[in-house]
Amino acid sequence: MSSQTLISVIIPIYNGSPWINQCFNSILQQQITPDVNLEVCVCNDASQDDTKQLLNYWHTVFQQSSIKLKVIDNESGTPYGVLVGYAKNKAISISEGTYLCFQDVDDIMMPNRISEQYEKAKILPQDTIIGCQFKRIPENSTNRYTEWANSLPKEKLHIQIYTSHGPTVIMPTWFCHRKVFNNVGGFSEGGKGTPEDLIFFYKHLDLGGKVFRVDQCLLTYTYHLNAATFSVQESTIWKLRLQRLELNVLSNWEKFTIWNAGKQGRRFYHSLSVQHQKKVIAMCDVDVKKVGKAYIPFDPHTRESGTPVDIVHFKDASPPFVVCVKINLTNGEFEKNLLSLHLTENIDYVLFS
Structure with a gap:
């Protein structure tokens, strides 16, 4: 066990019961090599559905595959909101992995996601955020955005950063060394409607961090109106991009x-x-x-x-x-x-x- 590299899958959850089974199944089906060990670290952000019961069930399922499921609960009864970074920070606080693999509960990993990104992480500098190509479900949702994010030349991943509502590699595809998180200092917890992924991404770049994309489709990215992304106003993104453009x-x-x-x-x-x-x-x-x-x-x-x-x-x-x-x-x-x-x-x- 001491020779294994631990990878922590980071999942913030609020009322995740419609998606937990398919998300966790995709983690269970990861094709990892013997030198890798997985743990799944969840922040249950005051869910009011049967998320807690499903997490208890999956604790046993993961245990049978030698995967540890760690859960930290926000038991206040009031969700702080996965988007503002609270739940991501909390999930990371209970993680121990050398590498962090971010996953939204409504998305699905391809079986080779972790292995492909881990292989790149071993040879890239430790201050690199590694993304990947993805597909959207339902099909044909946000076609222009998906095509842009999947085909942007790699040399422009750190340049063409003012043309989208988010980073050039989307947050649910991120895989990175823990040092990336520590260097930035965590995700913003600025309140509902805060684009914590873009704030983190800009700070990462400002600190000299690097960006890379694995040119394989390794994630199915779900598009639905209840997604946390829709709580971020376009004017907030505009202001954030403008401030950085003026400064840099x-x-x-x-x-x-x-x-x-x-x-x-x-x-x-x-x-x-x-x-x-x-x-x-x-x-x-x-x-x-x-x-x-x-x-x-x-x-x-x-x-x-x-x-x-x-x-x-x-x-x-x-x-x-x-x-x-x-x-x-x-x-x-x-x-x-x-x-x-x-x-x-x-x-x-x-x-x-």
Whole structure:
């Protein structure tokens, strides 16, 4: 036993009875080698269904396969919320594994998930978050997001970090050395609606942490309206991404152009601090109805108009750019236009959409 590597599967649960059996079965069916031992660490966050009874049942089932099931209960009667990080932190607090494998109770591991990610973890630096490709159920739910997350080039996993509502490798696929969690200091417990995964991911990157994706589908990711993700407002994600962009990118630029003179570009301009609004030298677009005119910002609070911002054709615009155009929505026209300028992402432009 002393020569085995312990991997802790971390599962936060609130009213998980519809999914516990399929989730735990997928853990039971993991194809692990003799040098690996598993434990399953659960925080039962004041569930009001029969989660507790199911956990008692699975304690015996796992024990028969030499897998230890550890459970810590929030017995206050009031759930603190799995999304805000409380339950993840609590589950990790009772874990002992060298590696942490994150799993949502409504998702299903493929039989080779842990073995594939563990093999990569052994050869990658210990400060690496390792994700994987996934499939959604029901099929055809969030197609664009799934395709983007599964196909984003690996060299862009730490670059294209302002284009989605979450990290470039989704939280339920994370596998990492315990040092990653310790270095970041745990998940935010900031309250309901806090995007704790994105906050953790940004801090991980700020500390020099690395990101890797195993290019195999190792997880079935369930899409349903009761998922905790839906409690996070889009405006909260926008604000978090903007704050990091201003701190880590725009503060190093003397001036820049906003690529998109439409709704998203204007929203971005108004979201900027005054300091960074002053750095905007133009907006660029392809719409002939906009090019050659100017956007005049208007502050509804002061009822005053701001300094006009010229709108130019993208071919006449000066980098660096903050690109406020959603990718893969124009039949490749936007991507072709961007490619024609021979720019380098993260130096000459940043995608923010």
